[in-house]
Amino acid sequence: MKTMLCSIASLMFLQASCMSAADVAIPDKPEDFHLFLLVGQSNMAGRGKVEEHDREAHPRILSLDKSLTWTPAVDPLHFDKPTIVGVGLGKTFALDYAKQHPGVTVGLVPCAVGGSPISSWEPGALDKATKTHPYDDMLPRIREAMKSGVLKGILWHQGESDAGKEATAAVYEEKLHSLIKRFRTELNAADVPFVAGQMGHFEDRPWSELKKRVDAVHQSLPGKVRRTAFAKSDGLTHKGDKVHFDSASYRELGHRYFAAYQSILTADRP
Structure with a gap:
């Protein structure tokens, strides 16, 4: 019996790992498809080394690709800088969420842009380095996703590009608070939880x-x-460049984002 159970488990794992876009099943009911918007700069996009298990798909976790097609969520999720993008925190967050919500499918909407200052996350703003419009490019993606599901959270990791100058650091709070309000207003999601992560705090x-x-x-x-909510990064390590987390730290950060997200929901309970 034990051998049979192991064989069944192995088969299910193999099927999940070999999922393709053609295998994706979007729930018929939007309330069963829970969406999360991934925004910010490179530490949200992810720069960790991709390992074999990072490419393993989960049957209830999907990601919206560059062409607005739902695909199995495997790292790298983002496509902001294809030659260097890697493991991030999004998939681990989704795995924790899926485990906690066995009756739903999780849809990740990756929109982070490496190196983008918070000023790039305003309507009409151009990110000169990537020649993209982070905020304007994000809106049609999340709106397309919301045709099939319900927005359950916004995950934000950004700040490094604004911490180098007095002028940008001085207005960061005003811009972040305005951004959250804009997200909630434009997406008609006044109560959507928003989690911000801590920048890498490395000893060296x-x-x-x-x-x-x-x-x-x-x-x-x-x-x-x-x-x-706020997700701490204390004790995490970088990949060698003193800026980006390593793969293990991104995964741990994903767990911390989920715990921070849960804290918002817990605070709502009587």
């Missing part, structure tokens, strides 16, 4: 005062904007 790269200021904005967010 001490923070400047400006980076501490941007971090303070992230940390204070739950006390200033309703239904928001």
Whole structure:
């Protein structure tokens, strides 16, 4: 019996790992398709080394690709910089969510753009490095996704590009609060949870005062904007460049984002 169960489990795992776009099943009811918007810069997009298990698909976790097609969610999820994109935090978050919600399918909508300052996440703004319009490009993607599902959360990791200058650090809080309000207004999702993650805090790269200021904005967010949470990055390590997390740290960060997300829901309970 034990051998038979193992064989069945192995077969199910093999089937999930070999999923293709043709195998994707979108739930008939939008309330059974829970969507998460992944936004920010490179540490949201992910720069970790992709390993074999990162390419393993889960039958209830999908990702919206560049052509607006739902596909099995495997790393890399993003496509902002195809030659360097890698493992991020999104898939681990989705795995935790799917485990907690066995009756639903999770839909990830990757929209992060490496190197983008928060000013790029405004209507009409151009990100010169990638020649893209992060905010304007994001809107049709999430709106297309919302035709099939319900937006359940927005995951944000960004700040490094604004922590190098006094001028940008000084207005970061105002811009972040405005961005959250804009997301909720434009997507008609006034109560959607928003989770911000902490920038990499690595021992061999001490923070400047400006980076501490941007971090303070992230940390204070739950006390200033309703239904928001903060995911810490303490103890995580970088991939060798002192900027981007390594793959194991991205996965751990995904767990932390999920815990932060859950804290918002828990606070709603009487």
